Amino acid sequence: MPIDPAPPSRQNEPPPTRGQTNSKSIPMIAFFRRKFCLILATNGDQSVSKPDQSVTPMMAQFLAIKEEYPSALLFYRMGDFYELFFDDAVAAAQALDITLTKRGKHQGADIPMCGVPVHAAEGYLLNLIRKGFRVAVCEQLENPKEAKKRGAKSVVKRGVVRLVTPGTLTEDTLLQPRQSNFLATFVQVRNQSCLAWVDISTGDMRYSPCPPVRLGPELARLAPAEVLVAEGALDETLEIINEAGAAATELPQEVFDSTAGVEKICKAYGVGDLSGLGEFSRADVAAVSGLIEYLSTTQKGQLPLLRRPVCEARDDFVAIDAATRKNLELTQTLAGERSGSLLSVVDRSVTAAGARLLSRRITTPSQRLAAIEERASAVEFFCGQSGLRGAVRTALKQLPDVERALGRVALERSGPRDLLALGNGIAQAAQVHALLAEQELPPLLKNAADDLKGFEALSDELDRALVAEPPLLARDGGFVATGYSAELDEMTALRDEARSVIARMQADYAGQSEISSLKIKHNNVLGYFIETTATHSQRMMTAPLNDVFIHRQTTANAVRFTTVELGELETKILNAAGRATGLELEVFAGLCAQVLDHAAALQALAVSIAEIDVAAALSELAMAEGWVRPVLNDSRDFIIEQGRHPVVEAAIKAQAETVFVANDCQLTSTNDMIWLLTGPNMAGKSTFLRQNALIALLAQAGSFVPAARAEIGIVSQIFSRVGAADDLARGRSTFMVEMVETAAILNQADDRALVILDEIGRGTSTYDGLSIAWATLEHLHDVNRCRALFATHYHELTQLTAKLTHVDNATVTVREYQGDVVFLHEVKKGAADRSYGVQVAKLAGLPQSVLERAKVVLEALERGEREGHSKQKALIDDLPLFSAVAMSAPAPSAQSELEEVLNGVQPDSLSPKEALDLIYQLKSKLKT
Numbered sequence: 001m002p003i004d005p006a007p008p009s010r011q012n013e014p015p016p017t018r019g020q021t022n023s024k025s026i027p028m029i030a031f032f033r034r035k036f037c038l039i040l041a042t043n044g045d046q047s048v049s050k051p052d053q054s055v056t057p058m059m060a061q062f063l064a065i066k067e068e069y070p071s072a073l074l075f076y077r078m079g080d081f082y083e084l085f086f087d088d089a090v091a092a093a094q095a096l097d098i099t100l101t102k103r104g105k106h107q108g109a110d111i112p113m114c115g116v117p118v119h120a121a122e123g124y125l126l127n128l129i130r131k132g133f134r135v136a137v138c139e140q141l142e143n144p145k146e147a148k149k150r151g152a153k154s155v156v157k158r159g160v161v162r163l164v165t166p167g168t169l170t171e172d173t174l175l176q177p178r179q180s181n182f183l184a185t186f187v188q189v190r191n192q193s194c195l196a197w198v199d200i201s202t203g204d205m206r207y208s209p210c211p212p213v214r215l216g217p218e219l220a221r222l223a224p225a226e227v228l229v230a231e232g233a234l235d236e237t238l239e240i241i242n243e244a245g246a247a248a249t250e251l252p253q254e255v256f257d258s259t260a261g262v263e264k265i266c267k268a269y270g271v272g273d274l275s276g277l278g279e280f281s282r283a284d285v286a287a288v289s290g291l292i293e294y295l296s297t298t299q300k301g302q303l304p305l306l307r308r309p310v311c312e313a314r315d316d317f318v319a320i321d322a323a324t325r326k327n328l329e330l331t332q333t334l335a336g337e338r339s340g341s342l343l344s345v346v347d348r349s350v351t352a353a354g355a356r357l358l359s360r361r362i363t364t365p366s367q368r369l370a371a372i373e374e375r376a377s378a379v380e381f382f383c384g385q386s387g388l389r390g391a392v393r394t395a396l397k398q399l400p401d402v403e404r405a406l407g408r409v410a411l412e413r414s415g416p417r418d419l420l421a422l423g424n425g426i427a428q429a430a431q432v433h434a435l436l437a438e439q440e441l442p443p444l445l446k447n448a449a450d451d452l453k454g455f456e457a458l459s460d461e462l463d464r465a466l467v468a469e470p471p472l473l474a475r476d477g478g479f480v481a482t483g484y485s486a487e488l489d490e491m492t493a494l495r496d497e498a499r500s501v502i503a504r505m506q507a508d509y510a511g512q513s514e515i516s517s518l519k520i521k522h523n524n525v526l527g528y529f530i531e532t533t534a535t536h537s538q539r540m541m542t543a544p545l546n547d548v549f550i551h552r553q554t555t556a557n558a559v560r561f562t563t564v565e566l567g568e569l570e571t572k573i574l575n576a577a578g579r580a581t582g583l584e585l586e587v588f589a590g591l592c593a594q595v596l597d598h599a600a601a602l603q604a605l606a607v608s609i610a611e612i613d614v615a616a617a618l619s620e621l622a623m624a625e626g627w628v629r630p631v632l633n634d635s636r637d638f639i640i641e642q643g644r645h646p647v648v649e650a651a652i653k654a655q656a657e658t659v660f661v662a663n664d665c666q667l668t669s670t671n672d673m674i675w676l677l678t679g680p681n682m683a684g685k686s687t688f689l690r691q692n693a694l695i696a697l698l699a700q701a702g703s704f705v706p707a708a709r710a711e712i713g714i715v716s717q718i719f720s721r722v723g724a725a726d727d728l729a730r731g732r733s734t735f736m737v738e739m740v741e742t743a744a745i746l747n748q749a750d751d752r753a754l755v756i757l758d759e760i761g762r763g764t765s766t767y768d769g770l771s772i773a774w775a776t777l778e779h780l781h782d783v784n785r786c787r788a789l790f791a792t793h794y795h796e797l798t799q800l801t802a803k804l805t806h807v808d809n810a811t812v813t814v815r816e817y818q819g820d821v822v823f824l825h826e827v828k829k830g831a832a833d834r835s836y837g838v839q840v841a842k843l844a845g846l847p848q849s850v851l852e853r854a855k856v857v858l859e860a861l862e863r864g865e866r867e868g869h870s871k872q873k874a875l876i877d878d879l880p881l882f883s884a885v886a887m888s889a890p891a892p893s894a895q896s897e898l899e900e901v902l903n904g905v906q907p908d909s910l911s912p913k914e915a916l917d918l919i920y921q922l923k924s925k926l927k928t
């Protein structure tokens with residue numbers, strides 16, 4: 001929608017908004033900002049030239065502020081609008097599709113300008129952030145009256161109150177409710193390196209030692225919105241960061257100084273000694289403190305409510321590389337859609353925080369047996385209690401996003417609705433607690449339930465204080481409930497009912513003075529006054545009434561008085577509106593302070609809500625879909641009975657055409673560690689491979705699994721090489737991508753890994769491909785010694801089971817019926833003899849002539865193979881080279897002849913006899 005570029009309201013600049021700069025931090029911020037903005041400038045500079053002498057004071061102010069934020073679009077507050085000038089205006093007008101206009105001149109040229117209304121700014125902000133811009137929000141820091149005191153031409157003080165970047169969003173409108181929004185940083189200090197990340201909307205802060213080779217997989221796991229790196233490090237990281245879909249931000253080295261970092265972290269967490277927070281290497285300190293510094297700068301000194309940093313040790317979680325994540329379609333499909341991903345099928349959570357936690361569990365399955373068992377026990381508890389589960393889920397459904405509302409309160413970016421959300425959240429949480437309190441709970445649920453209580457006082461306070469439907473912004477007023485503050489009630493009453501208050505007072509005075517004609521009136525000179533006729537005035541000027549009534553003016557017809565009470569009332573009325581707003585803001589600040597007094601406990605409550613939601617949701621899923629609790633242990637076995645692929649099964653169910661055929665899989669360290677899977681195309685090999693990888697992943701995410709029974713020795717890594725596409729952007733062909741991914745598996749898989757490999761070597765010539773597949777299988781067996789499922793169309797490989805003791809053959813069965821192939825989708829021990837490729841091609845609709853020709857060639861090749869290499873060559877030579885071309889064109893079918901005849905018919909001109917003849921003619925053609 002085009003924006004009116006010159007609204008009249010801009011002429012009268014209103015008072016400043018909330019969220020003014022924290023004056024204590026200004027020197028540090030300004031110092032730091034200059035440094036890193038110089039670097040930001042290299043990353044898409046939107047700078048403008050220096051001011052000249054002819055610029056207006058306002059434009060001079062704009063240019064001075066803009067100079068400090070060269071890489072960000074400057075949203076310059078003017079009244080009810082944020083205005084953008086120069087290149088910022090050109091870029092924003094194009095990105096937002098709003099009108100570009102001009103305002104004044106600079107160095108003789110028009111100044112391009114565009115603007116967005118303040119009340120709709122969030123939407124525009126989101127749009128710009130999504131398009132890769134950063135936005136510096138510059139507010140008025142005083143009201144125009146204050147500015148005028150310094151001189152008629154003074155410009156209202158302005159300053160940037162926030163630098164909005166993709167990783168530092170907090171508003172609900174700018175965030176996806178069911179997804180975390182991470183800001184990450186990767187830091188290398190000598191031979192150490194660390195990846196740290198934070199979701200400022202929830203305060204979740206984590207770090208993990210991360211060698212450079214792990215950066216890609218880790219970013220693929222976290223999918224951060226923005227990654228910070230030190231000056232000079234972008235060369236080696238930019239490609240990886242871009243691949244993860246994140247924005248890269250380069251900052252000065254000093255931001256990541258590990259010596260100064262210790263103090264920064266201690267200060268942010270209010271501890272005297274870093275050891276109180278855990279173990280940190282120098283790289284860890286550099287990374288965590290770098291994040292803190294960046295947050296402090298972008299939020300103008302106002303730190304979010306950070307949780308204690310948690311160290312994620314690498315072997316706490318199943319390692320899954322980026323290609324595997326993509327192939328297994330964990331959170332999105334290969335086409336980039338959420339629908340059709342594993343997460344979309346398993347997510348039955350009813351709260352946003354629950355959805356975020358479940359996403360984390362799926363993307364980061366655990367390797368810790370105890371943690372997994374704890375989570376699975378929580379799921380199992382709810383499986384046995386369907387009534388309770390339903391009640392808990394119903395109560396949870398009403399819960400607002402406590403975590404994010406709390407985050408906004410801490411950043412002083414909240415509104416009355418956030419407080420209401422917190423109040424409702426606490427009250428709902430108490431209900432969930434009440435439901436669970438009487439139960440014999442497993443430890444995880446017991447601890448979670450305990451976190452939900454103890455907020456009665458805060459809940460009462462918020463309940464008493466807030467109206468049912470408060471406005472979004474505190475400055476709009478009208479959100480404090482009647483009865484909460486006597487003074488506020490009085491102010492609002494005065495403001496809203498000034499007339500009736502005056503009328504009541506007039507009646508009181510008339511009674512007191514026994515002058516029924518006494519009136520309270522108002523004029524601009526005297527303000528409020530009491531008026532009576534000259535006849536009655538004498539009484540009011542003598543005792544005892546002259547104690548109360550004070551003479552102010554005598555006119556020809558009347559005498560005017562005031563009282564102390566009326567004077568006070570007048571002041572009150574005059575100030576009532578302003579005072580009411582002020583009092584509401586005080587109440588708001590007081591409530592925020594009370595909420596923040598409970599910050600740690602409220603964060604624990606939010607985390608526990610998510611835990612309970614995930615357990616109940618996974619249990620709901622398990623009961624609805626017939627999933628079972630897996631048995632996890634320290635063995636290296638992988639035994640699945642009647643396993644199913646959750647996503648394919650759901651898709652088949654939705655079509656209601658067939659049923660999913662469940663299959664067993666048995667990999668054991670003592671017997672077969674590797675299954676070599678052969679079978680026709682379209683039989684279900686890929687599905688089988690993926691379903692087993694997903695079952696392992698779900699089990700270690702703490703979920704039940706789609707199987708009749710599952711016994712899984714903890715898996716340390718999951719690797720999948722399934723299908724591939726070109727990666728032309730990185731100059732890699734399909735085959736190259738396949739080989740790079742295979743190399744990663746062979747180089748990294750340990751003996752606890754679960755590897756699925758689908759048709760290795762198919763991207764090259766038959767013999768090259770076969771040799772690579774052969775050697776890969778041997779390497780997995782002899783060197784990696786991991787559990788693996790290996791699907792192939794190279795039937796020659798099935799012979800390897802004789803040589804490799806821990807490899808067995810399995811096949812997906814089909815039945816041939818009248819030359820066609822019927823897929824049974826059953827996996828059985830044994831080897832397939834052929835691939836039925838030609839039959840599948842027929843199903844796909846290849847022309848009959850091509851199919852016939854393919855059959856002839858296949859037969860010749862197979863005969864040749866049976867009879868030896870030289871014979872095969874002779875047979876191929878025998879095949880007429882151009883036979884396909886030479887073959888006569890397919891005879892036109894009876895159908896097309898019929899069509900021809902019918903096309904020539906003019907139905908309206910046919911007599912009944914001709915029509916009957918036509919039918920006979922058509923019938924006879926059909927026969928021939």
Ligand SMILES: Nc1ncnc2c1ncn2[C@@H]1O[C@H](COP(=O)(O)OP(=O)(O)OP(=O)(O)O)[C@@H](O)[C@H]1O
Pocket residue numbers: 648652658659660661662663679680681682683684685686687688825826
């Ligand atoms: N167990 C099953 N039960 C029912 N249908 C299945 C099963 N497995 C696979 N299918 C169906 O068969 C289709 C093909 O499966 P899949 O892609 O796994 O075959 P494939 O053997 O890997 O084929 P290709 O060798 O051609 O890649 C799936 O899209 C699914 O609809």
